[in-house]
Amino acid sequence: EPEVTQTPSHQVTQMGQEVILRCVPISNHLYFYWYRQILGQKVEFLVSFYNNEISEKSEIFDDQFSVERPDGSNFTLKIRSTKLEDSAMYFCASSPTLAVISYNEQFFGPGTRLTVL
Amino acid sequence: GIQVEQSPPDLILQEGANSTLRCNFSDSVNNLQWFHQNPWGQLINLFYIPSGTKQNGRLSATTVATERYSLLYISSSQTTDSGVYFCAVDDKYSGGGADGLTFGKGTHLIIQP
Numbered sequence: 001e002p003e004v005t006q007t008p009s010h011q012v013t014q015m016g017q018e019v020i021l022r023c024v025p026i027s028n029h030l031y032f033y034w035y036r037q038i039l040g041q042k043v044e045f046l047v048s049f050y051n052n053e054i055s056e057k058s059e060i061f062d063d064q065f066s067v068e069r070p071d072g073s074n075f076t077l078k079i080r081s082t083k084l085e086d087s088a089m090y091f092c093a094s095s096p097t098l099a100v101i102s103y104n105e106q107f108f109g110p111g112t113r114l115t116v117l
Numbered sequence: 118g119i120q121v122e123q124s125p126p127d128l129i130l131q132e133g134a135n136s137t138l139r140c141n142f143s144d145s146v147n148n149l150q151w152f153h154q155n156p157w158g159q160l161i162n163l164f165y166i167p168s169g170t171k172q173n174g175r176l177s178a179t180t181v182a183t184e185r186y187s188l189l190y191i192s193s194s195q196t197t198d199s200g201v202y203f204c205a206v207d208d209k210y211s212g213g214g215a216d217g218l219t220f221g222k223g224t225h226l227i228i229q230p
Binding site: 033035037041042043044045046047048056058089091104105106107108110111113 | 147148150152157158159160162165203205207216217218219220221222223
């Protein structure tokens with residue numbers, strides 16, 4: 001069964017460093033998302049992406065964040081200058097085209113645990 | 118934005134017991150999903166259920182969209198059912214496109230042997 005994959009599974013970085021989290025969405029999906037979950041808290045939406053541009057973003061997704069689809073398979077989240085409070089689990093998700101009778105179930109990857117020291 | 122409330126926040130049961138988890142939401146939705154977050158942190162899709170009733174083995178779910186709530190039923194609980202159960206919704210009037218899901222705070226379920 002197709003699944004969303006994410007790399008790395010764990011990333012440790014120093015405050016102020018740039019990190020890039022990578023995701024490979026399900027191959028026939030067209031909508032991609034990033035979410036984060038601070039330890040012990042609920043999952044929060046960051047950004048959605050369609051047709052090579054941002055579709056929607058939350059207040060959390062400020063100028064230090066960026067997303068990119070550098071090729072036909074990868075979807076990345078870049079954090080330019082990490083802060084201690086960026087420590088969290090980051091989930092990538094994808095969903096099929098909304099053209100299919102408004103079916104837009106989102107499928108999540110296993111997550112990347114980011115620790116900022 | 119849309120509000121999602123889940124209850125109870127914590128639930129401890131003996132193996133074999135049945136349970137009902139509730140999700141209330143404050144506005145009309147296009148999408149409602151139930152997830153199980155396992156001890157490794159992975160979010161496992163349980164149901165995509167913006168309306169109606171679905172069953173998958175020992176789990177079933179019902180969403181009454183007109184009354185803005187959804188219920189997740191777990192029957193004959195097993196220790197592997199332990200974890201956090203999240204309800205997440207997509208606001209129907211957020212403008213369309215690739216809408217982000219709004220998650221509830223979850224129900225932390227512990228099944229004791």
